Amino acid sequence: MEPVLVVAAAIVDDLDDPFELLAARRAVPASLAGRWEFPGGKVDGDESPVEALHRELREELGVRVLLGDEVVGPDDGAWRLSEQYVMRLWWAEIDSGTPEPLVEHDELRWLPRARWRDVPWLDADVRIVDALVGQVRDPG
Numbered sequence: 001m002e003p004v005l006v007v008a009a010a011i012v013d014d015l016d017d018p019f020e021l022l023a024a025r026r027a028v029p030a031s032l033a034g035r036w037e038f039p040g041g042k043v044d045g046d047e048s049p050v051e052a053l054h055r056e057l058r059e060e061l062g063v064r065v066l067l068g069d070e071v072v073g074p075d076d077g078a079w080r081l082s083e084q085y086v087m088r089l090w091w092a093e094i095d096s097g098t099p100e101p102l103v104e105h106d107e108l109r110w111l112p113r114a115r116w117r118d119v120p121w122l123d124a125d126v127r128i129v130d131a132l133v134g135q136v137r138d139p140g
């Protein structure tokens, strides 16, 4: 079966010079509760990935965002999460609103750059966080 496409955002304080990254702790389902992820969700049949991402961020966090570059992954440009799911991820910055854990999260945390790895991310997200750290590492 074709994997289901999930879209998500690496929301940072400043797209030009990311220092803080927004991590969201899942409250549901029980199997994922307590683990941290990038806010986002599944693309519905009638919407584009970018439309789906804006919808999910509005529903889950109550924010509008500006999207930056896509964080290209090793699986045809995406990130395979499991047998069932594949994810596309974009850098993003908040355009309006203050993020709140409205739906499937019970906590949000702005992680400073040196601590992006310091929460228990969902297993599939660990290598993605490593890639983000690699992209923002100070040159030299």
Ligand SMILES: Nc1nc2c([nH]c(=O)n2[C@H]2C[C@H](O)[C@@H](COP(=O)(O)OP(=O)(O)OP(=O)(O)O)O2)c(=O)[nH]1
Residues within 6 Å of the ligand: 006, 007, 008, 032, 036, 037, 038, 039, 040, 041, 042, 043, 081, 085, 087, 122, 124, 125
């Ligand atoms: N949103 C999101 N989902 C992730 C990440 N990493 C990861 O393995 N997943 C998995 C968890 C879920 O099994 C799956 C689908 O995500 P989801 O549950 O957020 O999708 P959704 O909001 O559309 O959920 P629903 O309305 O159908 O309940 O992707 C991530 O960083 N962000």
